[in-house]
Amino acid sequence: xxxxxxxxxxxxxxxxxxxxxxxxxxxxxxxxxxxxxxxxxxxxxxxxxxxxxxxxxxxxxxxxxxxxxxxxxxxxxxxxxxxxxxxxxxxxxxxxxxxxxxxxxxxxxxxxxxxxxxxxxxxxxxxxxxxxxxxxxxxxxxxxxxxxxxxxxxxxxxxxxxxxxxxxxxxxxxxxxxxxxxxxxxxxxxxxxxxxxxxxxxxxxxxxxxxxxxxxxxxxxxxxxxxxxxxxxxxxxxxxxxxxxxxxxxxxxxxxxxxxxxxxxxxxxxxxxxxxxxxxxxxxxxxxxxxxxxxxxxxxxxxxxxxxxxxxxxxxxxxxxxxxxxxxxxxxxxxxxxxxxxxxxxxxxxxxxxxxxxxxxxxxxx
Amino acid sequence: xxxxxxxxxxxxxxxxxxxxxxxxxxxxxxxxxxxxxxxxxxxxxxxxxxxxxxxxxxxxxxxxxxxxxxxxxxxxxxxxxxxxxxxxxxxxxxxxxxxxxxxxxxxxxxxxxxxxxxxxxxxxxxxxxxxxxxxxxxxxxxxxxxxxxxxxxxxxxxxxxxxxxxxxxxxxxxxxxxxxxxxxxxxxxxxxxxxxxxxxxxxxxxxxxxxxxxxxxxxxxxxxxxxxxxxxxxxxxxxxxxxxxxxxxxxxxxxxxxxxxxxxxxxxxxxxxxxxxxxxxxxxxxxxxxxxxxxxxxxxxxxxxxxxxxxxxxxx
Numbered sequence: 001x002x003x004x005x006x007x008x009x010x011x012x013x014x015x016x017x018x019x020x021x022x023x024x025x026x027x028x029x030x031x032x033x034x035x036x037x038x039x040x041x042x043x044x045x046x047x048x049x050x051x052x053x054x055x056x057x058x059x060x061x062x063x064x065x066x067x068x069x070x071x072x073x074x075x076x077x078x079x080x081x082x083x084x085x086x087x088x089x090x091x092x093x094x095x096x097x098x099x100x101x102x103x104x105x106x107x108x109x110x111x112x113x114x115x116x117x118x119x120x121x122x123x124x125x126x127x128x129x130x131x132x133x134x135x136x137x138x139x140x141x142x143x144x145x146x147x148x149x150x151x152x153x154x155x156x157x158x159x160x161x162x163x164x165x166x167x168x169x170x171x172x173x174x175x176x177x178x179x180x181x182x183x184x185x186x187x188x189x190x191x192x193x194x195x196x197x198x199x200x201x202x203x204x205x206x207x208x209x210x211x212x213x214x215x216x217x218x219x220x221x222x223x224x225x226x227x228x229x230x231x232x233x234x235x236x237x238x239x240x241x242x243x244x245x246x247x248x249x250x251x252x253x254x255x256x257x258x259x260x261x262x263x264x265x266x267x268x269x270x271x272x273x274x275x276x277x278x279x280x281x282x283x284x285x286x287x288x289x290x291x292x293x294x295x296x297x298x299x300x301x302x303x304x305x306x307x308x309x310x311x312x313x314x315x316x317x318x319x320x321x322x323x324x325x326x327x328x329x330x331x332x333x334x335x336x337x338x339x340x341x342x343x344x345x346x347x348x349x350x351x352x353x354x355x356x357x358x359x360x361x362x363x364x365x366x
Numbered sequence: 367x368x369x370x371x372x373x374x375x376x377x378x379x380x381x382x383x384x385x386x387x388x389x390x391x392x393x394x395x396x397x398x399x400x401x402x403x404x405x406x407x408x409x410x411x412x413x414x415x416x417x418x419x420x421x422x423x424x425x426x427x428x429x430x431x432x433x434x435x436x437x438x439x440x441x442x443x444x445x446x447x448x449x450x451x452x453x454x455x456x457x458x459x460x461x462x463x464x465x466x467x468x469x470x471x472x473x474x475x476x477x478x479x480x481x482x483x484x485x486x487x488x489x490x491x492x493x494x495x496x497x498x499x500x501x502x503x504x505x506x507x508x509x510x511x512x513x514x515x516x517x518x519x520x521x522x523x524x525x526x527x528x529x530x531x532x533x534x535x536x537x538x539x540x541x542x543x544x545x546x547x548x549x550x551x552x553x554x555x556x557x558x559x560x561x562x563x564x565x566x567x568x569x570x571x572x573x574x575x576x577x578x579x580x581x582x583x584x585x586x587x588x589x590x591x592x593x594x595x596x597x598x599x600x601x602x603x604x605x606x607x608x609x610x611x612x613x614x615x616x617x618x619x620x621x622x623x624x625x626x627x628x629x630x631x632x633x634x635x636x637x638x639x640x641x642x643x644x645x646x647x648x649x650x651x652x653x654x655x656x657x658x659x660x661x662x663x664x665x666x667x668x669x670x671x672x673x674x675x676x677x678x679x680x681x682x
Contacts, residue, residue, distance in 0.1 A: 210581030
């Protein structure tokens with residue numbers, strides 16, 4: 001019986017994608033789960049299954065492996081695997097070079113070597129990032145990008161895998177899905193997973209920073225988790241081989257960095273605790289000044305401040321780059337595609353973050 | 367409107383000169399010494415056990431005692447309110463008489479220096495911004511009361527025995543500073559002043575203090591420039607508090623001016639002398655012969671409270 005492999009299913013997007021795939025595909029799904037023992041594997045599997053309808057559960061087959069042992073763990077299924085969705089990655093913008101190389105790039109390349117030898121593989125979907133476009137400004141089409149410069153190792157490692165798909169692994173029927181930054185779980189503004197955006201907002205909310213690298217007019221491209229999972233499912237099911245899809249909204253849904261901050265402070269100021277503290281909006285600063293702040297606070301500031309700065313810093317260079325993102329290919333896959341009111345989603349997300357004091361919703365996510 | 371001038375500047379420091387490394391080893395600093403050294407600090411000054419905050423004030427004022435005739439007011443500022451009383455707490459405990467908690471250093475200063483016509487004012491809730499607050503208050507007094515022509519401003523603080531000498535990632539020194547604010551055309555013309563207080567951040571922790579530093583400094587200076595009709599391009603020198611050097615690397619870029627115009631050379635030798643920094647740096651920039659007649663100087667301070675204050679001076 002044909003099988004789908006979904007890596008990174010225990011992560012935020014991977015888990016949402018698993019739920020969509022169970023609904024829309026009929027194959028069993030092999031899910032690599034990293035666990036140190038059989039008991040931990042069972043515990044993580046059960047957690048993964050919480051939001052899964054009982055009649056779907058038997059279709060999820062957990063495999064106890066990390067990315068290192070992935071090929072070996074899947075070896076006995078090589079005749080059955082028809083679809084691979086390679087979603088596992090370290091997605092933080094501040095990952096170090098060694099981690100980016102070993103986890104995001106080298107493990108992916110080894111996995112592609114394995115995929116090359118699968119006799120019945122018809123679909124290898126690689127989940128990448130919109131920021132594989134690096135520091136490129138202007139139109140970003142759903143196409144390959146000649147060697148850009150990068151703001152951080154995360155972007156670079158994702159681009160290198162895309163480049164390997166184009167060159168070394170063109171014989172594989174791959175699709176690339178470049179995902180934008182997830183701001184909320186859905187249009188209601190609930191937040192399940194924090195990323196650089198939420199870490200930045202948290203520093204503003206608690207008054208720990210009053211500088212932000214970037215330009216007020218820079219458009220930022222955000223998506224919600226539900227749209228992302230639905231779009232990835234469409235790419236898996238309907239995408240064409242050797243095509244790239246931007247899992248994001250079109251340019252009209254982008255919001256400028258300045259407006260994003262305005263909306264955040266409008267919402268935060270509805271919270272009496274925040275309002276009473278009379279915290280000011282951050283000042284936009286150049287990259288050098290922000291780097292000076294980050295370097296200087298090392299060893300001085302508290303852990304929350306330094307973790308927040310470490311999260312923003314490697315992403316900061318992107319906040320000067322005006323990208324015009326295109327998603328026509330993705331739109332072609334989606335029925336009833338609509339551009340959402342992004343400002344409203346940002347508003348609801350900031351409301352949620354303020355109301356919960358930046359606690360994360362469990363969202364059924366493992 | 368008549369002009370008001372700031373002149374006859376002097377300062378006096380704690381009698382113990384201690385390296386940052388030594389203070390870290392002795393437990394007076396929480397942050398590693400090297401962090402402070404990288405931020406521009408090297409030494410700081412502390413008072414020995416028998417040197418009081420009032421002794422520091424006397425040490426500063428003694429240097430300008432020849433100018434004290436006809437002083438009409440004394441504004442005596444302290445960062446720590448406890449330095450605004452030189453009475454004995456143990457005598458209060460023995461007697462239960464609160465007069466020992468109201469033994470004001472400004473009164474003693476008036477008597478000790480024979481400033482018989484001077485009325486006294488105490489200013490002790492503006493933290494490190496107190497000296498700039500004193501200049502602002504002195505100018506307002508002179509402009510509003512015809513008999514007020516010459517005001518002595520003094521700030522003096524010494525940390526209590528056993529205190530940490532680190533505040534908001536700065537190394538502190540005990541010290542005092544003084545100056546005269548008058549209608550006599552000498553020193554610097556006091557062009558404008560501005561202050562902001564955000565009491566909601568009165569007990570801000572160090573990270574919150576640093577967090578609000580840039581945005582509030584920027585707001586303070588923007589409002590000061592607007593109300594004085596002076597732009598950053600008109601400022602020849604910025605004389606700030608002795609804080610982490612990199613803070614002014616960042617601020618000078620934010621304000622659109624060159625870091626080379628920021629003068630706080632004393633940071634290395636004396637650290638952050640609470641509200642005396644501006645006067646110490648003004649004395650040194652004068653001594654270095656760097657300020658020319660007609661040049662404008664921006665003095666800035668941020669402090670607990672949280673308070674932000676700035677003044678613009680013009681060299682006579």
